[in-house]
Amino acid sequence: MTSRDLSIxxxxxxEERAAARRPDGSQVFLTTKLDALLDMARRNSLWxxxxxxxxxxxxxxxxxxxxxxxxxxxxxxxxxxxRQSDLLIVAGTVTDKMAPVLVRIYEQMAEPKYVISxxxxxxxxxxxxxxxxxxxxxxxxxxxxxxxxxxPTPEALLKGVVHLQEMIGKGETHYQRQLAxxxxxxxxxxxxxx
Amino acid sequence: xxxxxxxxxxxxxAFPEGVRLLDGGDLPTFVVDRAELLRLARHLKDDPGxxxxxxADVCGADxxxxxxxxEAVYHLYSVTHGHRIRLKVPVREDDPVLPSVYGxxxxxxxxxxxxxxxxxxxxxxxxxxKRILCHPAFVGHPLRKDxxxxxxxxxxxxxxxxxVWARQPHEDDDHxxxxxxxxxxxxxxxxxxxxxxxRLDGEIITQAEVEIGYLHRCFEKMAERHxxxxxxxxxxxxxxxxxxxxxxxxxxxxxxxxxxxAPPRAQLIRLILSELSRIMDHIVxxxxxxxxxxxxxxxxxxxxxxxxxxxxxxxxAGGRLTIxxxxxxxxxxxxxxxxxxxVRWILRRVPPLMNDMEKLITRNRIFRDRTEGVGVIAGAxxxxxxxxxxxxxxxxxxxxVRKAQPYLGYxxxxxxxxxxxxxxxxARYIVRVEEVRQSxxxxxxxxxxxxxxxxxxxxxxxxxxxxEQVYTEMEALIWHFKLIMEGARxxxxxxxGFTEGANGELGYYIVSDGGGKxxxxxxxxxxxxxxxxxPHMLVGHMVSDSVAILGSFNVIAGELDR
Numbered sequence: 233m234t235s236r237d238l239s240i241x242x243x244x245x246x247e248e249r250a251a252a253r254r255p256d257g258s259q260v261f262l263t264t265k266l267d268a269l270l271d272m273a274r275r276n277s278l279w280x281x282x283x284x285x286x287x288x289x290x291x292x293x294x295x296x297x298x299x300x301x302x303x304x305x306x307x308x309x310x311x312x313x314x315r316q317s318d319l320l321i322v323a324g325t326v327t328d329k330m331a332p333v334l335v336r337i338y339e340q341m342a343e344p345k346y347v348i349s350x351x352x353x354x355x356x357x358x359x360x361x362x363x364x365x366x367x368x369x370x371x372x373x374x375x376x377x378x379x380x381x382x383x384p385t386p387e388a389l390l391k392g393v394v395h396l397q398e399m400i401g402k403g404e405t406h407y408q409r410q411l412a413x414x415x416x417x418x419x420x421x422x423x424x425x426x
Numbered sequence: 427x428x429x430x431x432x433x434x435x436x437x438x439x440a441f442p443e444g445v446r447l448l449d450g451g452d453l454p455t456f457v458v459d460r461a462e463l464l465r466l467a468r469h470l471k472d473d474p475g476x477x478x479x480x481x482a483d484v485c486g487a488d489x490x491x492x493x494x495x496x497e498a499v500y501h502l503y504s505v506t507h508g509h510r511i512r513l514k515v516p517v518r519e520d521d522p523v524l525p526s527v528y529g530x531x532x533x534x535x536x537x538x539x540x541x542x543x544x545x546x547x548x549x550x551x552x553x554x555x556k557r558i559l560c561h562p563a564f565v566g567h568p569l570r571k572d573x574x575x576x577x578x579x580x581x582x583x584x585x586x587x588x589x590v591w592a593r594q595p596h597e598d599d600d601h602x603x604x605x606x607x608x609x610x611x612x613x614x615x616x617x618x619x620x621x622x623x624x625r626l627d628g629e630i631i632t633q634a635e636v637e638i639g640y641l642h643r644c645f646e647k648m649a650e651r652h653x654x655x656x657x658x659x660x661x662x663x664x665x666x667x668x669x670x671x672x673x674x675x676x677x678x679x680x681x682x683x684x685x686x687x688a689p690p691r692a693q694l695i696r697l698i699l700s701e702l703s704r705i706m707d708h709i710v711x712x713x714x715x716x717x718x719x720x721x722x723x724x725x726x727x728x729x730x731x732x733x734x735x736x737x738x739x740x741x742x743a744g745g746r747l748t749i750x751x752x753x754x755x756x757x758x759x760x761x762x763x764x765x766x767x768x769v770r771w772i773l774r775r776v777p778p779l780m781n782d783m784e785k786l787i788t789r790n791r792i793f794r795d796r797t798e799g800v801g802v803i804a805g806a807x808x809x810x811x812x813x814x815x816x817x818x819x820x821x822x823x824x825x826x827v828r829k830a831q832p833y834l835g836y837x838x839x840x841x842x843x844x845x846x847x848x849x850x851x852x853a854r855y856i857v858r859v860e861e862v863r864q865s866x867x868x869x870x871x872x873x874x875x876x877x878x879x880x881x882x883x884x885x886x887x888x889x890x891x892x893x894e895q896v897y898t899e900m901e902a903l904i905w906h907f908k909l910i911m912e913g914a915r916x917x918x919x920x921x922x923g924f925t926e927g928a929n930g931e932l933g934y935y936i937v938s939d940g941g942g943k944x945x946x947x948x949x950x951x952x953x954x955x956x957x958x959x960x961p962h963m964l965v966g967h968m969v970s971d972s973v974a975i976l977g978s979f980n981v982i983a984g985e986l987d988r
Contacts (some may be wrong), residue, residue: 283612285619285641286984287666290710291747294736297729312614329561330619330640332583333611353643359659362644363568363577364560383747 271408274318274344275400278307278393281317281341283334286324288351291383300386307393314340319396320373323383325353326366338373344407346400348392349375352382374406430454433511436476440469448514452682452921453501455512460524463515467530470502470511478502478511479809480825481527482924483933483950484537486545490571495519496545499935500527501922501950505809505825512922517547526552533812536958544569544646559639559987562587568647575647589635592623604632609972611640617714619983622961622972629968634961638987645988649947653913654680654754654888657944662748664949665985667710668703668928670696670739672985673752678833679923679934680754684888684916691879692756697834698769698872699742699751701865702735705776707928707980708816708858715855715977716787719796724783731776738768754914755889756882766873773866773873780862788856797851801963801975804849812955815930817979820857821849827926841868854978888914913942929953929980951985 254260280302284292295302302308311317314337326334338347349369352358355378357367369375376399379392399405403412433454434447444462448455458466470478483501494516503510515524526549528534538549539558546567549555557564561581566573592606610621619640625633645664649657661676662669674696681687688696709732713725736746741762743751751758762768787793803813805821818825826843828836844860846853882889886905895902918940924933930952937946956979964972 284617286643287663287748289617290666293710293729294733294746297733298726299730299733312612325641325643327561327640327642328564328578328581329586329642330611332581332586333640336583337612360643360648362575362648363573363579364564364642364644365578385746 267403271400271403275397276306277309278319278346278397279309279311279317280307280319280321281312281314281337282310282321282323283337284321284323285326285330286351286353288323288354288383291386292321292323292350292389295386295389300390302390302393305390305393305397314338315342317341318345319393320345320347321350321389322347322354322369323350325358325360326369327364328366329364331366331372334369335372344405344411346377346396346405346407347373347375348377348379348389348396350379350389350392351384352380355380358382376405433476433509436473437466437469440473441466451512451919453510453512455514455920457514457516460515460517463513464525464527464530466513467527471530475507477504477506479806480505480814481531481533481537481812482510482814482931483922483935483948484527484534484541485935485948486541486547486569487937487946487948488545488569488571493518496522496547498524498541498547499948501933501935503931505823505830508830510922522546523548523550525550526555528552531812532810533955533958536954537812543567546570556587557639559642561585561639568644573647575644575651587637589623591625591633592635607969609969611637614718617977617981617983620957620976620981620986622964622976624964624969624972626969631964631967631969631972634964634972636957636961638957638983640987641983642987643984645949646947649944651943653942654916654944655909655914657947658752658754659748659750662750663984664951664988665707665927665929665932665953665982666747667980667982668700668707669748670699670703670751671707671925671927671932673750674700674834675923675925675927675932676934677752677754678925679921679936680916682923683919683921683936683938684754684885684914686755686883686885686888688756689880689883691877692881692883693834694872694876695742695757695761695881696752697836698869698876699739700834701869701872702738702769702772704865704928705862706732706735708862711929711977711980712783712855712858715974716793718973718977719793721787721790721793724787727779727783731772731779734772734775738765738772741765741768753882753889755885756880760881766876769869769873773870776862776866780859784859788859794852796970796974797855797978798848800851800967800971801978802848802850803959803963808849808959811959813930813959814955815927815952816857816861817854817930817956819843819845820853822847827924827931831924833925836868839868839871841865851974851978888916915940915942916944924950927952927985929982930956949985949988951988953979953981953986957981957986 349355354369357365377392377396379388381388444459446457470476480503482503485499487497496517498515500513517524538552541547542555543557543559563581563585564579604625604627606625611619621637623635624631645660661672664672709728713728717725739749740746743749803821805823808818808821824843824845829843841864844857846857891902891905896906916938918938920937922935924931933950935948939945
């Protein structure tokens with residue numbers, strides 16, 4: 233839990249605002265921003281949608297199985313419906329034939345949504361520099377975390393998920409930055425009117 | 427088994443004209459006039475002395491600059507006699523038309539579509555000749571030599587292919603409306619990227635069509651652009667559930683063409699790791715199939731064994747999944763010192779896991795109700811579709827390349843080829859379970875025979891010299907330089923290499939022009955032939971059965987679409 237999420241200020245404040253008391257009787261406040269609280273909840277309960285197309289999907293299975301077990305990091309609930317998930321893990325090569333399907337699935341996901349590109353093919357097309365292969369899914373959809381490897385080891389994907397959690401905590405994902413930019417623009421617009 | 431001469435004599439007698447025998451080669455090869463193709467095909471299939479019931483592969487080849495630029499190449503196999511032949515039908519660029527053999531072997535269905543897609547060969551009389559791997563907005567034929575490999579065509583939403591019948595409203599005899607639904611390409615039960623369009627009457631499937639190619643990543647084009655050795659990592663990604671077998675198959679084919687052989691130790695290690703890969707593959711197939719039917723536990727159990735095998739592969743080659751461990755002429759490096767103990771540990775570890783799984787599943791009422799009598803196919807029909815491997819053996823035909831035409835010394839091992847007779851989804855499950863046991867038995871014997879020795883042959887025009895020699899000897903350094911910079915010089919010629927992949931006969935048809943890169947590589951993917959029967963088998967089944975049947979085929983998209 234980072235200090236940005238929750239700031240605990242002991243003592244201070246009036247009796248009415250006291251949220252809790254320590255054993256010694258001093259008062260404890262829990263103050264945070266709603267966004268930060270929501271982000272904390274979101275990042276610790278990611279629901280992945282496995283868009284598994286190729287070899288990386290096999291390693292993704294390893295990550296979900298008991299040996300590596302992604303559920304230790306709060307991303308256990310794999311859902312095959314884009315409506316029910318907020319983390320799109322693109323595991324494997326995406327071809328030009330598959331690209332419209334990927335875009336459709338990304339669009340169907342409810343916000344906030346995050347994308348992990350797993351493996352060399354999804355990141356850059358890998359060693360398939362060829363007539364039917366998308367040279368990196370960021371041609372079509374925004375990506376938050378790129379996990380390199382062909383396929384990445386399960387540890388690498390775990391690291392990717394943890395990294396995404398940190399990014400959500402810091403407000404660095406594509407969705408959050410877009411939202412922040414939109415808010416800033418709205419504020420700027422309001423100031424201009426005033 | 428008829429000898430080469432008997433086959434040749436029999437064909438010469440029936441076809442004094444229009445069929446020409448080529449000299450030499452790994453298989454009896456005939457150049458056939460396209461006007462004679464259909465008649466010859468019927469003769470080959472129906473003549474009891476020849477009895478070529480299995481059409482293993484149809485592919486195209488482009489010899490740019492030749493008067494008859496294109497060639498359709500057919501590989502046939504006789505399960506009863508155990509012999510093979512190759513047919514080649516040359517056609518001109520301005521008239522690339524030849525008769526379809528779909529009427530003789532139904533296996534030709536998708537193979538001919540692929541040749542059309544890749545080379546623009548037109549098969550006259552094919553029922554549904556349209557693109558199969560490339561998307562509908564694609565222009566040109568990518569495997570032609572003059573097609574630039576990086577030239578892409580974008581597909582927009584709404585341009586995807588749809589079966590003609592799916593657009594037409596259709597009312598059944600009893601005037602209830604039917605509906606068309608899509609299973610895939612992103613669907614939990616497709617394990618990859620397969621799409622099935624079905625028409626439903628209530629819950630019964632009345633019409634089905636399969637769309638593949640969602641993972642077509644241009645293996646064959648890429649192979650033509652890389653040296654012989656650089657192709658090996660690409661082969662790993664064909665059937666990525668058992669990468670080792672693909673690499674072994676490829677290297678055996680190239681070795682056959684180059685006329686070299688790997689040393690005995692390398693052969694044995696190849697065999698051991700291939701069998702471990704087969705176990706891995708069957709484990710995923712069975713586990714995923716059960717998972718789709720609602721039984722999660724066996725998958726979790728079985729995956730433990732898979733993790734153990736991963737760790738052995740990682741210790742040998744450095745990678746877990748895509749290991750690129752095989753080299754033309756041997757192996758990349760020797761196995762670690764504790765290899766034998768580690769494999770023995772696996773041998774002790776897998777049987778209890780299999781027993782646990784079997785206790786849960788084999789007599790499970792729900793499982794049997796959902797699989798027995800579901801997706802039945804008779805042996806002859808399966809063979810007609812080009813089936814091989816466990817799926818064919820589940821229909822009662824005991825064809826296993828390891829027994830029929832042994833390689834890697836399989837003939838010296840004691841193992842049985844399990845078969846089942848009912849040909850349904852349950853039979854395919856039970857055959858795979860037994861194959862895992864047989865593979866363990868083979869590995870056990872192989873471990874006994876493992877002796878120290880070289881792991882790569884010393885034919886240095888093909889195989890890299892050892893690193894210590896490269897640093898100390900001038901000649902070795904030159905070989906190293908030439909092999910890395912130019913690639914091995916494999917003698918010109920063609921070869922069809924075949925091995926028993928985890929889901930059937932994995933064939934490599936390789937053409938070399940004597941250069942450092944392959945001229946043409948065609949993979950004969952076992953699940954390609956199996957999957958083309960799928961839409962025909964679905965009719966009359968329910969949607970939930972379609973999931974059970976698909977899981978039992980072990981269709982791996984990487985191999986299917988290449």
